[in-house]
Amino acid sequence: MASTEDKAATNKENASSWKDTFYNPRTGEVLGRTASSWALILLFYLVFYCFLAGMFALTMWVMLLTLDDYVPRYRDRVPYPGLVIRPSSLDMIVNKSEPLKYAEYVKQLELFLQRYNDTEQETNKECISGNYFLQDNAEQMEKKVCRFKRDSLSFCSGLSDTNFGYSEGRPCVLLKLNRIIGLMPRGNPYINCTVKKDSQIQMQYFPSEGLIDKMYFPYYGKKAHENYVQPLVAVKLLLNKEDYNKELAVECRVEGSDLRNNDERDKFLGRITFRITVVE
Numbered sequence: 001m002a003s004t005e006d007k008a009a010t011n012k013e014n015a016s017s018w019k020d021t022f023y024n025p026r027t028g029e030v031l032g033r034t035a036s037s038w039a040l041i042l043l044f045y046l047v048f049y050c051f052l053a054g055m056f057a058l059t060m061w062v063m064l065l066t067l068d069d070y071v072p073r074y075r076d077r078v079p080y081p082g083l084v085i086r087p088s089s090l091d092m093i094v095n096k097s098e099p100l101k102y103a104e105y106v107k108q109l110e111l112f113l114q115r116y117n118d119t120e121q122e123t124n125k126e127c128i129s130g131n132y133f134l135q136d137n138a139e140q141m142e143k144k145v146c147r148f149k150r151d152s153l154s155f156c157s158g159l160s161d162t163n164f165g166y167s168e169g170r171p172c173v174l175l176k177l178n179r180i181i182g183l184m185p186r187g188n189p190y191i192n193c194t195v196k197k198d199s200q201i202q203m204q205y206f207p208s209e210g211l212i213d214k215m216y217f218p219y220y221g222k223k224a225h226e227n228y229v230q231p232l233v234a235v236k237l238l239l240n241k242e243d244y245n246k247e248l249a250v251e252c253r254v255e256g257s258d259l260r261n262n263d264e265r266d267k268f269l270g271r272i273t274f275r276i277t278v279v280e
């Protein structure tokens with residue numbers, strides 16, 4: 001009998017000491033610490049975290065001070081550019097008898113070419129073809145832009161043929177390289193497009209031979225080179241009736257230079273493949 005009473009007493013004692021670890025009414029301790037001890041700990045952490053935040057803000061501020069708005073800080077390795085197509089569709093279906101359907105492509109091209117209008121370009125500089133347009137003089141923060149003549153795109157300029165060839169079933173696409181700061185391609189880059197499989201399709205390039213003039217390089221960055229426009233190459237697919245109703249896979253690459261166009265992992269690096277079907 002006595003042993004069971006003892007057991008009950010120990011249980012009670014255990015329970016009360018367990019409760020005491022949360023709050024001990026005799027000493028006034030919460031979780032084993034007095035209120036002033038807790039206050040000191042909280043104060044310590046408050047000061048500690050304020051100090052950390054201050055350090056972070058200070059280093060950030062110092063780093064931002066050393067940044068130059070005009071010159072990118074790290075550019076030890078200039079990457080290669082991707083090739084981009086307009087209209088921005090990799091799978092085009094053109095019914096040359098339905099203007100309302102292909103109007104979307106025509107509108108995209110017209111909008112895209114706004115920046116290449118003579119009115120926009122006349123303030124730009126007439127550069128020397130075939131040479132890089134280097135402007136490394138430091139006092140000149142704002143870089144000049146080389147003029148691109150919209151009418152050098154000829155039948156694909158949207159000026160003589162406002163339908164960019166879509167109404168006659170011989171559509172134009174525009175190609176450009178992505179902007180890369182400091183890129184200076186060696187050689188004489190040009191665009192070459194081929195149709196996959198054995199279809200022989202004639203194509204016309206504007207400017208002639210699909211050349212990308214070196215005078216549009218290097219690009220100096222968004223802020224320094226504000227009105228920069230990329231040089232364009234237009235490709236007109238000279239399709240005939242027997243080419244209609246076939247899905248043509250056209251691959252365009254930048255060739256003739258050190259720009260990469262055969263990266264296994266990135267199929268847009270210096271090249272692009274799009275599909276186009278023309279029907280009537």
Ligand SMILES: *[C@@H]1O[C@H](CO)[C@@H](O)[C@H](O)[C@H]1NC(C)=O
Binds near residue numbers: 279
């Ligand atoms: C193209 O449009 C014309 C005129 O609307 C239509 O008669 C024809 O069936 C269309 N062709 C195809 C392949 O959808």
Ligand SMILES: *[C@@H]1O[C@H](CO)[C@@H](O)[C@H](O)[C@H]1NC(C)=O
Binds near residue numbers: 114117119120
């Ligand atoms: C660009 O030229 C086209 C055709 O001449 C014209 O319709 C358009 O309004 C011009 N855009 C600008 C921004 O000047």
Ligand SMILES: *[C@@H]1O[C@H](CO)[C@@H](O)[C@H](O)[C@H]1NC(C)=O
Binds near residue numbers: 192193194255
């Ligand atoms: C364009 O590419 C095709 C296929 O690679 C090649 O046969 C042709 O010679 C190239 N044309 C030019 C002008 O480089």
